[in-house]
Amino acid sequence: MSDIMDLCERSPAYVRAIAPYLPGKPITEVARELGLDERSIVKLASNENPRGLSPKAQAAIVAALPDLARYPDGFELLQALSHRLGVPAQQIVLGNGSNDLLELAGMAFLAPGTSAVYSQHAFAVYPLATQARGAASIVVPAKHFGHDLDGFLAAIRPDTRVVFIANPNNPTGTMLGAAELEAFLSRAPKDVAVVLDEAYNEYLAPELRCPSIDWVARFPNLIVTRTFSKIYGLAGLRIGYGVCHASVAALINRVRQPFNVNNLAIAAAVAALTDQAFVRESYELNCAGMAQLTDACKRLGLAWIPSYGNFLTIKIPPDRGENAGQSQAGAVFQKLLRLGVIVRPLSNYAMPDHLRVTIGLARENARFLEALEAVLKG
Numbered sequence: 001m002s003d004i005m006d007l008c009e010r011s012p013a014y015v016r017a018i019a020p021y022l023p024g025k026p027i028t029e030v031a032r033e034l035g036l037d038e039r040s041i042v043k044l045a046s047n048e049n050p051r052g053l054s055p056k057a058q059a060a061i062v063a064a065l066p067d068l069a070r071y072p073d074g075f076e077l078l079q080a081l082s083h084r085l086g087v088p089a090q091q092i093v094l095g096n097g098s099n100d101l102l103e104l105a106g107m108a109f110l111a112p113g114t115s116a117v118y119s120q121h122a123f124a125v126y127p128l129a130t131q132a133r134g135a136a137s138i139v140v141p142a143k144h145f146g147h148d149l150d151g152f153l154a155a156i157r158p159d160t161r162v163v164f165i166a167n168p169n170n171p172t173g174t175m176l177g178a179a180e181l182e183a184f185l186s187r188a189p190k191d192v193a194v195v196l197d198e199a200y201n202e203y204l205a206p207e208l209r210c211p212s213i214d215w216v217a218r219f220p221n222l223i224v225t226r227t228f229s230k231i232y233g234l235a236g237l238r239i240g241y242g243v244c245h246a247s248v249a250a251l252i253n254r255v256r257q258p259f260n261v262n263n264l265a266i267a268a269a270v271a272a273l274t275d276q277a278f279v280r281e282s283y284e285l286n287c288a289g290m291a292q293l294t295d296a297c298k299r300l301g302l303a304w305i306p307s308y309g310n311f312l313t314i315k316i317p318p319d320r321g322e323n324a325g326q327s328q329a330g331a332v333f334q335k336l337l338r339l340g341v342i343v344r345p346l347s348n349y350a351m352p353d354h355l356r357v358t359i360g361l362a363r364e365n366a367r368f369l370e371a372l373e374a375v376l377k378g
């Protein structure tokens, strides 16, 4: 007992202070805990693609199985991305999910005595990547649940090494316009790395997408991160990438595990890139599902944060019964679980009155809405 205490106390205080990441509840766990049939459960908690993955990606995974005894080689995927994005492969870094890139940016630039700037209600991995390096977190208050970039500029200190921006942001779904972001990049100090997390980029209407990859040539401190976890439907394989200046990529490659991305993920990602019809259909399904959910919120008199991602964050009205005025989002989350619908509570994002729901298939959205209405009226 005391030996293990001694050991754990040797861990840096900043590591011991990390609050563990809370993932969306897995279907298997909810089924076990509540005695429900797994097939009856609808999971709208982790912004996964409800259509699954492209059949082409699936076939590529099967075809890659016989080669699993070999260590992975990212060359083919780097070439495919280089071709698609119009940047040299030396400017692309592959990650075990784009999460990996966020951590790697932290490893490359943060240490005790430095700081990182990010927004209130921003993606939970930014505080994790910052704290794990012993760096200080500077949290800029959100503006209408979105990022306040003037606030970011004012918050940057001489010891700031990294700024994290999520566009669109999770869990709020808010978006920054290209002009606003470009103005920020022009004004931000050139010796501060700006990590622009575009996990939901492909869910934006084409006219709303930023020329972020082109910006890398003008702003050598910019690191754009993207993922195959969301619209490409490969969350379980863990694959994402970053685009940055070749010198920054070389720096990140020093702290990156040599084989951080696996064979199946590489094969699936290469194939997924060739199936842009799948991406387009997923985008269209998301638009329809977003309308389905917001129309229903209107009908139910619920407020929501306008979202540019594949999820919607809904405000649950306070209790009017015996706990009048108190948040009932936690109770609504639990009651939805019992009805077999998993959504995401947001108290760990300092949004205790909101629930985040991923846009699912039309019938999954309908199941959620039916359950939500029953819970709110019941």
Ligand SMILES: *Cc1c(COP(=O)(O)O)cnc(C)c1O
Pocket (backbone or CB within 6 Å): 047, 096, 097, 098, 099, 100, 123, 166, 169, 170, 197, 199, 226, 227, 228, 229, 230, 235, 238, 239, 240
């Ligand atoms: C889902 C998400 C990611 C992507 O995570 P992966 O590691 O690529 O699965 C990154 N940033 C934000 C804001 C996200 O919501």
